Amino acid sequence: MxxxxxxxxxxxxxxxxxxxxxxxxxxxxxxxxxxxxLTPQERMEQRCDIEAMDRIxxxxxGFSPDKVIAYTFSEPEISGEKIRAPGAVFRSKGEWYRLKFxxxxxxxxxxxxxxxxxxxEIVPRDEWQEYYLYD
Numbered sequence: 001m002x003x004x005x006x007x008x009x010x011x012x013x014x015x016x017x018x019x020x021x022x023x024x025x026x027x028x029x030x031x032x033x034x035x036x037x038l039t040p041q042e043r044m045e046q047r048c049d050i051e052a053m054d055r056i057x058x059x060x061x062g063f064s065p066d067k068v069i070a071y072t073f074s075e076p077e078i079s080g081e082k083i084r085a086p087g088a089v090f091r092s093k094g095e096w097y098r099l100k101f102x103x104x105x106x107x108x109x110x111x112x113x114x115x116x117x118x119x120x121e122i123v124p125r126d127e128w129q130e131y132y133l134y135d
Contacts, residue, residue, distance in 0.1 A: 032110060040109050041078055045070050048083050048103035051112045056090060060119065067091040068099065072131050081105050081113075089123060089133065096123040096133045 031050070035043045049068040056065045070076045073087030081104055088099040098120030104113045123133065 035110055036108075044078070044081070044083055044103075044105050044109035045076060047105060047110050047112065048085070048101065048115070051103060051115050052088070052090060052099065052101050052117060055115060055117060056092070056119070063090075063092045063097075063119075065090045065092045069133075070101075072133070073098070081107065081109065089131075090119075091133075094135050096128065097121070098123060 035046055038046065049070055052068045053065040056063050068088060068090045070083070070085040070088045072089040075087070076083050076085040078084075083103050083105075084101075085103075086100045088101060089096050090099050091097075099117060100120065101115065101117040103115050105111060106113060123131070128134065
């Protein structure tokens with residue numbers, strides 16, 4: 001089971017993503033150090049959550065994501081260095097939105113090789129409590 005505690009602690013860090021020469025973001029040394037303390041599976045999920053926030057912020061006008069949760073509506077499917085999160089969500093400007101993503105990392109689970117996502121509908125506020133979502 002993925003460490004749900006780390007998800008909260010990671011998003012409290014200031015946004016410290018630095019763009020690399022490629023299309024994916026590289027994490028700074030503080031976040032890298034934190035990620036390396038996790039199991040490979042947890043590390044991959046957290047790294048892909050960071051990638052989702054970065055991509056949405058850069059590529060989608062009107063969104064300013066500050067949190068991604070890969071397991072809200074269904075558990076992520078993990079196979080080797082790939083994760084598929086069909087039941088993810090992200091928070092932007094106090095609202096939650098459904099999200100699906102596929103992410104592939106390198107062997108250490110910190111370098112993102114490929115990332116695809118699709119933003120879904122807004123999650124109605126009357127469903128937030130059921131899925132442990134909050135402002």
